Amino acid sequence: MRIPIMSGNWKMYKTPAETTAFFAKFRPLVEKSSHCEIVICPPFTNLDAAVAAVKGSNIRVGAQNIGWAKEGAFTGEISGPMILAVGASHAIIGHSERRQYFNETDETVLKRTQAALEFGLTPIVCVGELLADRESGHTEAVLAAQFQKGIAGLTEQQFAKIVIAYEPVWAIGTGKTATPEIAADTHRAIRAQVRGKFGKDAADSVRILYGGSVKPDNARILMAQPEIDGVLVGGAALDPVSFASIVNF
Numbered sequence: 428m429r430i431p432i433m434s435g436n437w438k439m440y441k442t443p444a445e446t447t448a449f450f451a452k453f454r455p456l457v458e459k460s461s462h463c464e465i466v467i468c469p470p471f472t473n474l475d476a477a478v479a480a481v482k483g484s485n486i487r488v489g490a491q492n493i494g495w496a497k498e499g500a501f502t503g504e505i506s507g508p509m510i511l512a513v514g515a516s517h518a519i520i521g522h523s524e525r526r527q528y529f530n531e532t533d534e535t536v537l538k539r540t541q542a543a544l545e546f547g548l549t550p551i552v553c554v555g556e557l558l559a560d561r562e563s564g565h566t567e568a569v570l571a572a573q574f575q576k577g578i579a580g581l582t583e584q585q586f587a588k589i590v591i592a593y594e595p596v597w598a599i600g601t602g603k604t605a606t607p608e609i610a611a612d613t614h615r616a617i618r619a620q621v622r623g624k625f626g627k628d629a630a631d632s633v634r635i636l637y638g639g640s641v642k643p644d645n646a647r648i649l650m651a652q653p654e655i656d657g658v659l660v661g662g663a664a665l666d667p668v669s670f671a672s673i674v675n676f
């Protein structure tokens with residue numbers, strides 16, 4: 428049984444005060460949501476406020492990135508021990524916006540994933556193809572390359588602790604969701620990669636989330652696909668009512 432993870436990525440939105448206000452509304456709406464794990468990933472500057480606001484609840488807090496070193500001369504980076512020290516438990520790694528605007532590569536995704544695991548955080552590792560890749564029929568090849576150069580560098584023990592998020596870049600923030608069939612097919616392809624490298628048990632147990640224009644009105648149909656083990660939500664996770672309705676699909 429793969430317990431679904433309903434996760435939110437706030438990107439570069441909200442102040443600490445707005446974070447506190449969000450959770451005041453959101454918490455009661457998901458108090459009984461025991462069918463899934465709930466993870467919200469605010470900007471680093473709000474981790475503290477978020478952890479305080481979810482104390483005693485079923486909601487977990489994650490970062491949106493993680494430095495690969497424990498500490499050192501890495502201006503602008505935040506390390507695993509720092510994230511752990513504020514009480515967060517997860518870290519998104521390799522989001523397409525980091526790949527697109529901040530030179531994130533499969534190699535650095537692997538380093539950050541290894542760091543998250545070393546310091547006891549659960550990595551949510553993002554993969555996904557561009558529109559041009561899909562239109563030219565290269566989706567599976569692109570995903571396979573991302574997998575081989577990134578996640579495949581983990582040991583079996585490390586792999587058992589990660590979560591994968593499949594986010595087609597053409598569906599992020601565009602209002603164009605992948606159809607449930609496209610998402611499920613692609614999840615199957617990713618799971619086949621996992622099976623090839625880490626074996627059947629690993630493939631059967633890894634949770635693969637879908638992300639890209641998930642909204643309250645399409646969450647149910649996406650979650651109805653047995654291949655989809657949860658969601659990573661951007662825009663619709665900023666509003667407590669809409670994210671709660673996604674969580675409670």
Ligand code: PGA
Pocket residue numbers: 436594598599600601602638639640641659660661662663
């Ligand atoms: P979106 O973003 O839900 O706004 O499309 C998803 C993501 O980037 O994780």
